[in-house]
Amino acid sequence: MSQSETIRGTVTATNDAGLKIDSHGGWLNYTTQRPLPRAAKGDQVVLTVSPDQEGIPKWINAIEIASTQPAPQSNGHTNGGGLAERDGLMARCSALKSATTLATSGGDQGAPRSIDVLAVATLYSSWLLGTVTDDQVQKLANRSNGQHTPPAESIPF
Numbered sequence: 001m002s003q004s005e006t007i008r009g010t011v012t013a014t015n016d017a018g019l020k021i022d023s024h025g026g027w028l029n030y031t032t033q034r035p036l037p038r039a040a041k042g043d044q045v046v047l048t049v050s051p052d053q054e055g056i057p058k059w060i061n062a063i064e065i066a067s068t069q070p071a072p073q074s075n076g077h078t079n080g081g082g083l084a085e086r087d088g089l090m091a092r093c094s095a096l097k098s099a100t101t102l103a104t105s106g107g108d109q110g111a112p113r114s115i116d117v118l119a120v121a122t123l124y125s126s127w128l129l130g131t132v133t134d135d136q137v138q139k140l141a142n143r144s145n146g147q148h149t150p151p152a153e154s155i156p157f
Contacts, residue, residue: 004050004061011043018060021045030060039065088129095124 007028009021018029019039028049030036039045044066052058099120127134 004048007047011039028060036063091128092125096121
């Protein structure tokens with residue numbers, strides 16, 4: 001292959017540098033010459049790729065996302081239609097910061113245990129990602145007996 005060619009397929013894996021599709025064996029890297037849209041796992045794509053020095057398809061010069069993978073369904077809480085992996089990480093970081101702030105605002109209750117802070121952060125991020133419902137969060141809040149940070153043992157996961 002000496003010139004660009006078109007490859008069609010379903011995205012099987014992604015990272016910041018590129019993607020893999022089912023109709024091609026190896027990784028294909030996004031060109032650094034221009035910004036390109038990023039596909040997600042499960043998307044149907046049409047790629048224009050150019051070869052590396054050995055003539056193997058390597059560089060994605062253009063990408064058309066023909067169809068996207070439907071967003072996963074949550075169990076009662078809507079998070080806007082599913083979060084990408086990066087958004088999930090951002091939700092976890094935000095949840096950890098919020099849990100730490102909550103735990104350290106307890107006044108003279110003593111220093112919170114790390115496991116309790118992580119348990120609350122897990123609960124927050126689960127709520128943000130839509131894997132627990134508002135009702136489940138309320139039940140846990142009712143079990144916390146007025147504490148700022150519910151004990152890790154009371155979180156049901």
